Amino acid sequence: MLFKLSLSSMRKMMKDYLILLVGLVISISIFYMFQTMALNGQFTKDNSIISSIQLVFHVGSFLLAFITIFYIFYANSFLLSLRRKELGMYRVLGAKKGKISRILFMETLGMGVLSLVVGSIVGIVLANGIGQLLLKQLEIPANGYQPFYVPALIMTGVFFLVLFLLTSTINAIRLSKATELDLIRAEQQNDRVKTKGFAAFLVALLGILLVAVGYYAIVHMRELLALGFIVAAVATTIGTYLVFIALLPLFVQMLKKNQRLNDRKLNAFTFAQLRFRVNNLTRVLATVAMLIALGVGAMAGGLAFQNNVSLIANLAHVYDITLQDPTTEDLDAIKSMKAEEQLMYRYKMDEQTTYYLKDDLLANPPLISTNSVEAYDPDSKPERVVTPLPALVYGGDSSEKQSAAPANEPIPEDWETAIRNEFMVSYSLQGNKRTQIVDKTVYEGIQGKEHTLLLAKVDDFLQYKQQLKAMEQRQLERLAAVSDEKIDETSLSSKFSMYQSLYAFTSGTMFMGFFLGIAFLAMMASCLMFKILSGASRDRERYSMLRKIGVRKSLLVGSIYKELFLVFVFPALMGLLHVLVGMQMFSVILLAPYADIWVPTVIFVGIYALYYYITVQLYRGIVLPKEA
Numbered sequence: 001m002l003f004k005l006s007l008s009s010m011r012k013m014m015k016d017y018l019i020l021l022v023g024l025v026i027s028i029s030i031f032y033m034f035q036t037m038a039l040n041g042q043f044t045k046d047n048s049i050i051s052s053i054q055l056v057f058h059v060g061s062f063l064l065a066f067i068t069i070f071y072i073f074y075a076n077s078f079l080l081s082l083r084r085k086e087l088g089m090y091r092v093l094g095a096k097k098g099k100i101s102r103i104l105f106m107e108t109l110g111m112g113v114l115s116l117v118v119g120s121i122v123g124i125v126l127a128n129g130i131g132q133l134l135l136k137q138l139e140i141p142a143n144g145y146q147p148f149y150v151p152a153l154i155m156t157g158v159f160f161l162v163l164f165l166l167t168s169t170i171n172a173i174r175l176s177k178a179t180e181l182d183l184i185r186a187e188q189q190n191d192r193v194k195t196k197g198f199a200a201f202l203v204a205l206l207g208i209l210l211v212a213v214g215y216y217a218i219v220h221m222r223e224l225l226a227l228g229f230i231v232a233a234v235a236t237t238i239g240t241y242l243v244f245i246a247l248l249p250l251f252v253q254m255l256k257k258n259q260r261l262n263d264r265k266l267n268a269f270t271f272a273q274l275r276f277r278v279n280n281l282t283r284v285l286a287t288v289a290m291l292i293a294l295g296v297g298a299m300a301g302g303l304a305f306q307n308n309v310s311l312i313a314n315l316a317h318v319y320d321i322t323l324q325d326p327t328t329e330d331l332d333a334i335k336s337m338k339a340e341e342q343l344m345y346r347y348k349m350d351e352q353t354t355y356y357l358k359d360d361l362l363a364n365p366p367l368i369s370t371n372s373v374e375a376y377d378p379d380s381k382p383e384r385v386v387t388p389l390p391a392l393v394y395g396g397d398s399s400e401k402q403s404a405a406p407a408n409e410p411i412p413e414d415w416e417t418a419i420r421n422e423f424m425v426s427y428s429l430q431g432n433k434r435t436q437i438v439d440k441t442v443y444e445g446i447q448g449k450e451h452t453l454l455l456a457k458v459d460d461f462l463q464y465k466q467q468l469k470a471m472e473q474r475q476l477e478r479l480a481a482v483s484d485e486k487i488d489e490t491s492l493s494s495k496f497s498m499y500q501s502l503y504a505f506t507s508g509t510m511f512m513g514f515f516l517g518i519a520f521l522a523m524m525a526s527c528l529m530f531k532i533l534s535g536a537s538r539d540r541e542r543y544s545m546l547r548k549i550g551v552r553k554s555l556l557v558g559s560i561y562k563e564l565f566l567v568f569v570f571p572a573l574m575g576l577l578h579v580l581v582g583m584q585m586f587s588v589i590l591l592a593p594y595a596d597i598w599v600p601t602v603i604f605v606g607i608y609a610l611y612y613y614i615t616v617q618l619y620r621g622i623v624l625p626k627e628a
Helices: 001-013 013-039 041-046 054-082 082-090 096-140 149-175 180-184 198-219 221-257 267-307 308-315 328-335 358-363 414-425 442-445 461-482 495-534 536-548 553-588 599-622
Strands: 321-325 338-348 353-357 394-395 434-438 447-460
Touching: 013 054, 013 149, 041 149, 054 096, 054 149, 054 495, 096 149, 096 461, 180 321, 198 221, 198 553, 221 267, 221 553, 267 308, 267 434, 267 536, 267 553, 267 599, 308 461, 308 495, 321 461, 321 495, 328 338, 328 447, 328 461, 338 358, 353 358, 358 434, 394 414, 414 434, 414 447, 447 461, 461 495, 495 536, 495 553, 495 599, 536 553, 536 599, 553 599
Parallel strands: 353 434
Antiparallel strands: 321 447, 338 353, 338 447, 394 434
């Protein structure tokens, strides 16, 4: 009988359980997808590009797990608070504590198992669709990739089952410790109005100062480094909580005291409701603001990394093509492109040194970048090397007699920059060798095979990705034939090789950030929704009283929309402000950290607006039941 009553109650609260279920399904499905990408062993072993982004998905799984723990405990606590009165009545009617606790345990665990099953199915679908999309974007064959991956399924199942067991046990223990009176009178607790005065002003001022300190540390992250990150995280977090605890109630009170606003329609009632609500929501609103910052920041950061790949590649290399001993096929491919500049150089190599022919360098001086990450200027143009080379030999170590001609002059800085950034074909083959620039007479006396180096700059690097990829593959085959070391995509030091490696890593970062951000936003918006709805039953009498004295229902509905809009908008504004300032932190490693930041902002507004609308409808259904 007691079990039937419990099922009947759950059916009545199905909307509340669906909110929890949706949040859990999103979390579980994304966690499984991350694990699939991180643990797919044979697939990552066969693809060096994918193996480089495994860490990204492991980090994403950890962050998602951390936030999910908070979400599940909070959401289950909310559901328990909604059913306290009902469970208290069971106790009054003679039901034993142990039996009620067992029923609650099974309900919570059952909801968790259901969400795990549904979430795993959705996760398999996501792993198939999103995984294939990622591989297509990286132009990697899907051979060996398994969307249904048993180790990932086991990892997901074990983690969430343990979490659900812990949650169910804690809920049962909390219920067993509560008295019948505590349970029955749970809805009759009065809202507390926080004290005002000079102390509140000081706390608010301290909160603003801490947020300002955190922002200063973010903006000056380049100088402060690790200390700046710690200061920014601690100061911004504490400052945000203090601002919501002290400043937000003061702001609402100012709205209440504004006679012009207060006297319009039901604003007096709306502001009074908001005053009571804000006092009980300050910590939750601060938490939501911080997690909005994390969610939108994760999406914005991932997108910024992706959009900065070509900028970073262009910064590191002026020339789009770097080939050793180009073939006729390579030269024909370059003819099919719109080449703005094409240079050829001769050089020789022995076991210790690479020798560049000075006459070729002076006849065709290369371009070098004048830009840097520290002082990036999008309008900066490459400059031609103009330093003369009057000496016979430059570079190397004159104290050693291993080379054919001892060096007597250091390589000029601009020539050294050109050789390091533009001439290097493979770091694995040339990175440990000395470099010398030698006169023709010295060059002809050097023993060693002569090679040809081709540098080319095209009009649009990204337009010719297929041709460049084919060139890189031919270059790899030629290098592998003459090298005893393992040669793969990471062995080359050309612009395309760098672009491809960065693109793979940032693609994983973008996917991870995007889905992690969506999971954060969905779960945190759910927490705010839970907190608002948990106090809705105490507001029912106030709305009922206004209806009895003749206030139109349309005015009450408008008051609900306005009140909850203000509750939702406060953390949204603070969270977005944190994102706008916080993205400056990435300027240390990114050239354009704000690239396409409008995309995650629009996604956030869409998700947040949807949760706001659902919250209004659920709240309205509680405080304004249908009239006969």
